[in-house]
Amino acid sequence: MAKPKKVLVYRHAAVTRATHWINVLALTFLLMSGLNIFGAHPALYWGQKAVFAQPWVLIGAEPKGDAMVGFTQIGTAKFNTTGVLGYSGKVGEREPVAFPAWATVPSYRDLADSRHWHFFFAWLFVINGLTYWLVGLARGHIVKDLAPTRADLKPKNVWHEIVTHAKLRFPKGEEARHYNVLQKGAYLAVIAVLLPLMVVTGLCMSPGMDAFAPWVVDFFGGRQSARTIHFITAFSLIGFVLLHLFMVVASGTWNNIRSMITGRYAIVPDKSGETA
Amino acid sequence: MSAPINRRGWLQAGLASAGALALGACDKITNSKQGVAFLQSAEGLTRRAQRLLVDRKALAREFSHADISSDFRPNGSIDPQDPDYLTLKKTGFADYHLTIDGLVERPLSLSLADLRAQAARTQITRHDCVEGWSSIAKWTGARLGPLIDQAGLKPQARYIVFHCYDTLDGPMDGKGRYYESIDLIDAYHPQTILAYAMNDAALPVAHGAPLRLRVERQLGYKQAKYIRRIEAVADYAHLHQGGGGFWEDRGYEWYAGI
Numbered sequence: 001m002a003k004p005k006k007v008l009v010y011r012h013a014a015v016t017r018a019t020h021w022i023n024v025l026a027l028t029f030l031l032m033s034g035l036n037i038f039g040a041h042p043a044l045y046w047g048q049k050a051v052f053a054q055p056w057v058l059i060g061a062e063p064k065g066d067a068m069v070g071f072t073q074i075g076t077a078k079f080n081t082t083g084v085l086g087y088s089g090k091v092g093e094r095e096p097v098a099f100p101a102w103a104t105v106p107s108y109r110d111l112a113d114s115r116h117w118h119f120f121f122a123w124l125f126v127i128n129g130l131t132y133w134l135v136g137l138a139r140g141h142i143v144k145d146l147a148p149t150r151a152d153l154k155p156k157n158v159w160h161e162i163v164t165h166a167k168l169r170f171p172k173g174e175e176a177r178h179y180n181v182l183q184k185g186a187y188l189a190v191i192a193v194l195l196p197l198m199v200v201t202g203l204c205m206s207p208g209m210d211a212f213a214p215w216v217v218d219f220f221g222g223r224q225s226a227r228t229i230h231f232i233t234a235f236s237l238i239g240f241v242l243l244h245l246f247m248v249v250a251s252g253t254w255n256n257i258r259s260m261i262t263g264r265y266a267i268v269p270d271k272s273g274e275t276a
Numbered sequence: 277m278s279a280p281i282n283r284r285g286w287l288q289a290g291l292a293s294a295g296a297l298a299l300g301a302c303d304k305i306t307n308s309k310q311g312v313a314f315l316q317s318a319e320g321l322t323r324r325a326q327r328l329l330v331d332r333k334a335l336a337r338e339f340s341h342a343d344i345s346s347d348f349r350p351n352g353s354i355d356p357q358d359p360d361y362l363t364l365k366k367t368g369f370a371d372y373h374l375t376i377d378g379l380v381e382r383p384l385s386l387s388l389a390d391l392r393a394q395a396a397r398t399q400i401t402r403h404d405c406v407e408g409w410s411s412i413a414k415w416t417g418a419r420l421g422p423l424i425d426q427a428g429l430k431p432q433a434r435y436i437v438f439h440c441y442d443t444l445d446g447p448m449d450g451k452g453r454y455y456e457s458i459d460l461i462d463a464y465h466p467q468t469i470l471a472y473a474m475n476d477a478a479l480p481v482a483h484g485a486p487l488r489l490r491v492e493r494q495l496g497y498k499q500a501k502y503i504r505r506i507e508a509v510a511d512y513a514h515l516h517q518g519g520g521g522f523w524e525d526r527g528y529e530w531y532a533g534i
Contacts (some may be wrong), residue, residue: 032302041407048339048402050409052347106306107299111406112527113306116315119534123318207404208533211493212330214337223402223410 004268009177011265013141019132020260026125029117030198031234032105035098036114042086042098044231048222056228061087061096068094126199132191145179146188152181170251173270186240194237201230316529323531332461336492339400339412344475348403348411350482353454356442356502364441369486374470378437378507381428388472388486394418397469405496406528415490417471421464424508429460433508436463437515438489438500444522456500457512457520457530458491467492470503495532497523 012020043055058073059081070086072079082088088100101107105117136142151157161182164170171180179187203209204217204226220226248256259265305311356362364372369388377383386394398416405411424436437457445452462468469490472479479485484501491498498521512518517525524530 038408041405041409043409045409048343048410049345049412050349051345052349052409102295102299105299105302107303110306110527112523113312115406115529116312116318116527117302117306119322120315120318123321203534205404205408206326206534207336207402207495208326208330208493211334211336212326217337223404227408 006266006268008264008266010263011259012263013139014263015132015135015139016141017260017263019128022124022128023132026121026128027237029105029121030125031238032103033114033117033121034234036104036106036109037111037118038231039098039104039109040111044228045224046221046228047224048217050224057231059086059098068096070096122199122202129191129195129199142191146184146191148181148184152184157181168250172268176265176267186243190237190240194233194240197233198230198237201226201233205230312527319529319531322529322534326531326533327461330493332464333466334493335467336401339402341400341414343412344400344414345411348413348483349405349409350480351405351407351496353442353444353501354482356481358441358443358448360504361441361502364486365481372486374487374503375505376423376427376508377505378509379430379433380424380508381430382426384423384427386423391418391470391472391487395422397467399467399469399490399492401467401490401492403496403499406523406532414475415469415471416473416476417469417487417490419466420468420470420489421466423470424463424506427508429508432510433460435459435509435512435520437507437509437512437520438503439505439507440500441502441504445526451516452522453516454500454502454522455516456489456498456522457509457515458489458494458498462491462494465491465493493533495534497521497528498532 042059043050043052044057045051045055055073056075059071060073061068061070063069068082068087069080070082070084070088072081072085083094084100085098087094087096089095089097097109104114106113133142136146158181161180165182170176200216201220204220205223210217210223217223217226220229255266305315372388374386374391375383376386395418396416397419398414400412400414402410402412420436435457436459438455440454440456442454443450443452444454458468467490470487471484471490472487474480474483479488484499484503487503488501489499489503509515512520516522519525520530521528
């Protein structure tokens with residue numbers, strides 16, 4: 001059988017590609033500086049204020065016999081997380097710190113400096129996100145490529161996509177020219193829900209912005225709830241990125257990466273009479 | 277059979293060293309003056325954006341009695357040992373006088389009784405620490421705006437500096453003395469008060485007795501405690517290390533609205 005001929009289709013516009021990679025950069029620094037900031041008070045609460053005796057998440061270090069152990073407490077469950085959370089570093093030089101040096105910017109605990117990194121990249125992230133949204137709406141990218149169609153949302157189609165994804169069988173031919181309903185759902189959840197949620201809950205922690213829109217803080221249940229949701233959303237984004245990277249590798253690493261760099265994506269077109 | 281393992285080993289080592297290099301580079305940037313100055317350019321953007329967006333008189337959220345924290349955390353200095361402060365504390369601050377001077381027409385010296393006789397405001401507000409936690413308390417104090425109007429600001433005055441009694445860092449040689457500064461927008465804000473009472477009782481020592489600042493649209497480190505003197509200035513660059521505040525001199529943002 002002859003090798004099927006591939007054709008390169010233009011998949012991603014320059015703005016999409018540029019904003020994607022700027023987003024990668026900004027989110028990486030936001031996450032790593034954010035984990036450093038969290039280290040200044042490694043506890044999470046619900047409501048407007050902190051009830052110090054009742055955090056729902058607490059990361060810390062405590063002596064156990066002769067040794068120090070790092071612990072992570074979620075609700076009433078307490079886990080020994082020595083070496084990663086609460087107490088980490090080279091063996092012999094371990095110190096009490098919420099997240100390990102390799103996960104934070106700067107690598108040492110410093111609230112003032114991590115805030116500089118965080119807010120610098122927060123601005124880059126917001127400007128980048130607004131650019132993506134404005135261009136995406138103006139050019140119809142979001143409506144045309146990301147909004148699910150009626151056919152996409154038919155239960156039969158959704159189920160079909162779930163089954164084929166679970167089997168890691170990806171669309172070929174004409175079908176591969178468009179995002180499928182699971183991709184559309186995942187990307188929309190990120191660009192329309194998770195990423196904006198990061199900005200809004202982040203601003204809810206700003207006493208200046210609270211005077212501007214206190215009802216937004218109330219909507220999230222208070223400043224400490226907003227801080228908690230900021231944290232949960234950040235970890236949801238880590239979850240998305242891991243799944244995204246897995247799918248990139250599973251559906252053709254180089255083809256996907258090339259399409260996000262040059263815009264060109266290789267597909268094998270259907271032959272007449274055949275269905276994909 | 278060992279090839280893939282080796283390859284994986286190389287890949288892992290490669291990634292780990294690339295990561296370590298990147299982290300090292302971040303630390304280098306953080307420790308260089310230009311690097312920090314570049315990152316800190318965001319502070320000016322934040323301040324301008326918030327000043328543009330938020331009305332000058334917009335109030336910070338106020339709460340009800342039921343919201344008051346029973347575990348309000350005192351932070352920074354909680355029991356100053358500075359000799360001048362201890363002398364005042366011995367007599368229950370009976371001899372305390374607040375000085376208001378600098379670029380003013382009529383310097384003032386006010387006792388606590390004088391301060392209690394001024395236009396007052398009571399507010400239940402949330403204190404947001406830069407570390408991330410919040411506590412809620414009820415504060416009563418003299419409004420700063422009318423006070424500086426009594427003193428009469430000279431036209432060159434642009435900032436209000438709060439000199440404090442407490443030393444938060446190092447020996448008591450004045451270098452580690454706490455101080456803070458705010459601009460005139462915050463100074464004239466209706467919720468900006470010099471608080472002498474907390475939760476309907478005299479301000480406790482741990483929370484800044486006898487007088488502390490409440491500037492409700494900024495983070496906790498702006499809320500100077502143990503205030504000794506208020507000075508109107510055109511610029512704060514000549515004070516201490518020039519940052520405009522104790523924590524600002526140690527790397528934190530002067531504009532603490534975020």
